[in-house]
Amino acid sequence: MKQKELFLQADAALRSVIDRITADQLNEPAPTDWAVTPNPTLRDVLAAHARDEAWLPDVLRGRTIEETGDSYDGDLLGDDPIGVYDRLNDLATAAVRTELDPEKVVHLSYGDFSVREYLEHVSIYRAFQAWSIARQLGCDYELPAGLVVSLEEIIGPQIDGFRAMGVFPAEVPVPDGADRETRLLGRVGYWVPPRDGAK
Template sequence: MEPDQLFLAADAELRSVIDRISPEDFDKPVPAAWSQNPNPTILDILRAHAYDEAWVPGVIAGASAADGDELLGRDLLGDDPIVAYNLLNDAATMAVREGVNLDATRRFQYGDYPAREGLAHLAMYRGFQAWLIAKHLSIPFHLSAETIAEMNEHVVPNADEWRSFGVLPPAIAPPAGADDETRLLCTVGFWIH
């Protein structure tokens, strides 16, 4: 599977979790490591994902924040955050499905990368956030076998390098008899019992 397809799979999994967030959950605190905001909440995380989704079509088209960031500081969620997020997710999905030159260099917020590598980064963020949010809110969820296999192909080989940049936490020794999802999450340091 190419990274654009991995992005679509992980993005759909994140959306499946976000669609099950209740408005009563919005003010619930989340771990500080999830955000640069002080005392982050689920709504802060949803805002960050909305912003990230909103940028996908532009990045694919070759735009970058260096050219101006009209999205920064805007309320992208309005009065119905889940619906607003889903509309942004729809636009990102459409942009990726319409085709991505995976070898073209694109400017992401953290640097210039070939689109294939940048989409793998975005897929990693979405897939692991889906699992973490679901776990945090006790939403039944498991990464799909396909996403697990693709994360093992596109993310695990880079885990130590990304860990050295502070993107991933330390690896965790998997428990005896761990399934594929648990082993993956342990490898990237996100597993929570």
């Protein structure tokens, strides 16, 4: 299942960026549309990603929100935010590496979808957050080439449909001769000119 590999690539990309966040940076403000918390910090964004990782094994098992209950409510990060996220990431990775039926129906807060569709949804979230968080931190970062190819192949034909559902903002123009990553980021509406005038 191509969606499984896409997820593993996107999840690894996000982890590689999150693992760069320092304790001091966790208190820095984050864009308001990255979290439901008013005036979010990067810690709030990390908490949302940790919760998303924590939910994933239960979702793949077919459990509903009602069945899971309040297992993932409250502060999951504790005194070791990055370490907790990494452990939850390990569990999510292990769950996706198991034998999965791509057409099995799973239950999300916004409806029921196949495992294949679910993995596409959460891969979008992880991949473009990896790029966005890295840019927010001022990191020298590019999405891995293999992830860009997978996103183009699996998500590319669906971009307009996802945009109609409000997943992606409007497409943005990119410079002539832009590389593959930049063209993809432009298509999904995330690309912005770098601060230093480079790529």
